[in-house]
Amino acid sequence: MIRRARPALGLGRTSVRLSLQFAFLYAILSAVMFFGAYWMTDREVRDWIEDQMRSDAAAFQRVYDGGGQSALVNRIAALSEFSFENERIYQLRGQDGAHLAGTVIDADAARAGEHVFLPVASVNAGSALSSEVSGYWTRADRIGPFWLIQGTGDHVIAEVLEALSIALVAGYILVISAGLIIGQFVGIRTERRIGSIIKTLEEVARGSLARRIPAADGDRDDLSRVSGAVNAMLGQLETLLESQRQIATDIAHDLRTPLQRLRQRLEHMQRATTGEDEDLAAALSETETVIATFHALLRIAQIEAGTQQSHFVPVDLGRLARDVVEIYQPVAEDEGQALTATIPDGAVGMHGDPALLSQLMSNLIENAIRHCPAGAALELALEEGAKGPVLSMSDDGPGIPADEMSKVFRRFYRVEKSRTTEGHGLGLPLVKAICTLHDARVSLSSNAPGLKVTVTFAKDAAA
Amino acid sequence: MRILVVEDDVETADYICSSLAAEGHVALHAADGKEGYLHALDNDFDAMVIDRMLPKLDGLSLVKSIRIADVRAPIIILSAMGGLNDRVEGLEAGADDYLVKPFAFSELHARLSALMRRPPMQTEETLMKVADLELDLVRHSVSRAGQQITLQPREYRLLVYMLRNAGKVLTRTMLLEGVWDFHFDPHTNVVETHISRLRNKIDKPFETSLLHTVRGAGYSLHD
Numbered sequence: 001m002i003r004r005a006r007p008a009l010g011l012g013r014t015s016v017r018l019s020l021q022f023a024f025l026y027a028i029l030s031a032v033m034f035f036g037a038y039w040m041t042d043r044e045v046r047d048w049i050e051d052q053m054r055s056d057a058a059a060f061q062r063v064y065d066g067g068g069q070s071a072l073v074n075r076i077a078a079l080s081e082f083s084f085e086n087e088r089i090y091q092l093r094g095q096d097g098a099h100l101a102g103t104v105i106d107a108d109a110a111r112a113g114e115h116v117f118l119p120v121a122s123v124n125a126g127s128a129l130s131s132e133v134s135g136y137w138t139r140a141d142r143i144g145p146f147w148l149i150q151g152t153g154d155h156v157i158a159e160v161l162e163a164l165s166i167a168l169v170a171g172y173i174l175v176i177s178a179g180l181i182i183g184q185f186v187g188i189r190t191e192r193r194i195g196s197i198i199k200t201l202e203e204v205a206r207g208s209l210a211r212r213i214p215a216a217d218g219d220r221d222d223l224s225r226v227s228g229a230v231n232a233m234l235g236q237l238e239t240l241l242e243s244q245r246q247i248a249t250d251i252a253h254d255l256r257t258p259l260q261r262l263r264q265r266l267e268h269m270q271r272a273t274t275g276e277d278e279d280l281a282a283a284l285s286e287t288e289t290v291i292a293t294f295h296a297l298l299r300i301a302q303i304e305a306g307t308q309q310s311h312f313v314p315v316d317l318g319r320l321a322r323d324v325v326e327i328y329q330p331v332a333e334d335e336g337q338a339l340t341a342t343i344p345d346g347a348v349g350m351h352g353d354p355a356l357l358s359q360l361m362s363n364l365i366e367n368a369i370r371h372c373p374a375g376a377a378l379e380l381a382l383e384e385g386a387k388g389p390v391l392s393m394s395d396d397g398p399g400i401p402a403d404e405m406s407k408v409f410r411r412f413y414r415v416e417k418s419r420t421t422e423g424h425g426l427g428l429p430l431v432k433a434i435c436t437l438h439d440a441r442v443s444l445s446s447n448a449p450g451l452k453v454t455v456t457f458a459k460d461a462a463a
Numbered sequence: 464m465r466i467l468v469v470e471d472d473v474e475t476a477d478y479i480c481s482s483l484a485a486e487g488h489v490a491l492h493a494a495d496g497k498e499g500y501l502h503a504l505d506n507d508f509d510a511m512v513i514d515r516m517l518p519k520l521d522g523l524s525l526v527k528s529i530r531i532a533d534v535r536a537p538i539i540i541l542s543a544m545g546g547l548n549d550r551v552e553g554l555e556a557g558a559d560d561y562l563v564k565p566f567a568f569s570e571l572h573a574r575l576s577a578l579m580r581r582p583p584m585q586t587e588e589t590l591m592k593v594a595d596l597e598l599d600l601v602r603h604s605v606s607r608a609g610q611q612i613t614l615q616p617r618e619y620r621l622l623v624y625m626l627r628n629a630g631k632v633l634t635r636t637m638l639l640e641g642v643w644d645f646h647f648d649p650h651t652n653v654v655e656t657h658i659s660r661l662r663n664k665i666d667k668p669f670e671t672s673l674l675h676t677v678r679g680a681g682y683s684l685h686d
Contacts, residue, residue, distance in 0.1 A: 256543055256564055256565070257472050257475070259565045260472070260475050260565035260566075261472075261474050261475065261478075262565075263565045263566075263567065264474070264478040264565075264568070267567060267568055268478065270679075291565055292648060295563070295648070299547065299647075302547045303547065311548060311551065323644075326616070326617050327617065327643050327653060327657075328651070328653070330617075330656045330657060331651050331652065331653055331656045334652075334656055354644075355550075355644075355646045355647070356547075358644070358645065359645075359646075359647045362645065362649060366649060366650050366651050369651055370650070370651070427650070
């Protein structure tokens with residue numbers, strides 16, 4: 001029996017695990033890219049600002065060359081006036097360092113040809129100073145006899161980086177969530193197909209050998225290939241089991257007539273002989289045993305074929321159990337054993353084959369009677385469990401060693417010490433076959449001392 | 464009694480026919496379903512034994528056809544080993560009893576006899592009697608020689624069945640099926656145990672025995 005895999009829960013699912021792993025990897029790679037882009041942009045924007053200031057210095061030089069000091073002073077004053085949010089600042093100083101025009105900038109910090117960062121505090125930018133500017137990148141150039149000191153607020157850098165960050169973070173979130181959603185989608189699709197494979201295998205394990213995994217629409221991926229291989233294997237299995245079943249049926253069928261004739265001849269001889277012939281009686285009795293074994297074997301094969309479910313009718317298990325116990329009570333009594341029944345008063349209803357169900361109970365009781373010594377206490381109990389009726393047969397006899405428990409359901413298996421006792425070793429396999437037919441589970445456990453056989457029916461089997 | 468045997472295996476058919484003849488019956492053999500059908504319509508048989516698997520027309524269809532033709536003679540179907548639904552399907556087709564192959568002739572004979580002398584259904588009496596043993600179905604009471612006998616429900620059920628078939632040989636399997644509805648062969652002495660319990664109550668305390676063991680066949684209740 002295949003244990004049902006718990007579906008759709010937690011990290012155990014391959015699909016969820018894979019999609020999370022990919023998301024994590026993606027997050028790390030994206031973070032590295034993010035910082036790289038951030039750093040590069042920061043550098044490029046600053047380069048660009050420096051280029052701008054250098055080119056501005058050259059432009060001022062041309063203004064001075066064309067219009068002299070007054071033109072230069074006017075131009076710088078005008079630019080200082082119109083600078084938006086004090087983004088760009090300019091100061092013109094005389095040779096002695098005296099302020100001539102523009103914004104007052106801490107002179108010492110600015111040196112020719114270098115780019116120096118000045119915090120806002122060292123700049124007297126007036127009331128229009130933007131709160132978003134925390135400092136200026138500055139540069140000092142000589143224009144004729146004067147010094148031109150210009151600065152560009154870091155605000156523009158901040159703005160560019162902010163825009164970049166927004167774009168990167170938004171893209172990052174988009175990519176990660178798209179990855180997770182696609183991962184989920186692919187995962188659910190995969191899960192569904194794996195689910196159908198598992199469902200098919202479970203049905204096959206329950207005996208529906210003709211079931212096959214449905215073909216997935218779309219292209220042939222690895223799961224389709226697995227499904228194909230499993231289907232091919234199931235086909236092979238079905239053929240094998242079918243031929244095995246067929247062999248058993250064929251043998252029994254072919255032996256039907258010879259056995260009938262053998263028995264007839266023995267009977268005929270017995271009638272012809274006057275008086276008692278022990279050999280003849282023994283031969284007839286052995287023939288009976290052979291016939292009984294074949295009969296049981298064929299019956300198991302037919303029950304396992306599973307066509308019987310179409311003959312199911314409503315059955316009162318309680319009444320059936322009471323009847324069977326009543327029949328066997330005197331038999332147990334004659335063996336010096338006590339057979340008791342614990343059966344609820346009301347009806348214990350289910351669907352099933354009444355003849356097979358009473359054979360099931362009778363086999364369990366006979367099994368206990370035959371393997372227990374005189375003085376043993378046997379009990380057949382029936383209760384209405386949460387999942388369906390539960391039938392149990394317990395005794396305080398010698399029991400079965402734990403390592404042999406799973407083997408007793410095999411055909412012709414006999415527990416070592418019981419080899420000498422009567423029986424053809426098909427009683428429990430028949431019980432098992434009847435249980436399987438009725439969707440019931442049968443299990444053995446120790447009754448300490450003794451044996452307990454428990455049959456758990458599914459709620460209204462095959463109703 | 465005139466009995467039709469429809470069986471394709473010649474040796475088995477011969478054996479059944481000669482054994483029936485030895486019991487004083489007249490047996491007619493048909494080797495396939497078609498031939499069996501013609502015989503069944505042409506002649507007035509007291510009973511028919513029909514194999515389930517026959518050439519030309521299978522046993523079940525043959526039984527159905529015979530019943531459709533309004534032939535009412537009792538029919539026993541012979542079914543294959545392990546035949547799980549054979550009993551139900553046979554009875555549904557219109558047969559009166561079924562027997563699994565291979566079978567003992569004594570079994571077939573006992574079942575045929577029980578069928579051929581089956582009393583009409585309506586005239587079931589409420590008071591059944593064999594010699595001085597009486598059973599009242601209405602009052603649920605049993606007495607022998609005027610003496611009340613207390614029986615367990617299971618013993619009572621067995622006695623009712625035996626009284627209904629008084630004088631006939633009842634085999635182990637007939638009792639298992641008829642009294643306990645067991646359609647399989649138990650591996651313990653279920654029948655023997657119950658017979659001996661019943662015997663202890665209805666026979667032991669009295670001078671003559673009514674419940675007889677028929678060697679190699681079964682049991683019979685008669686005086």
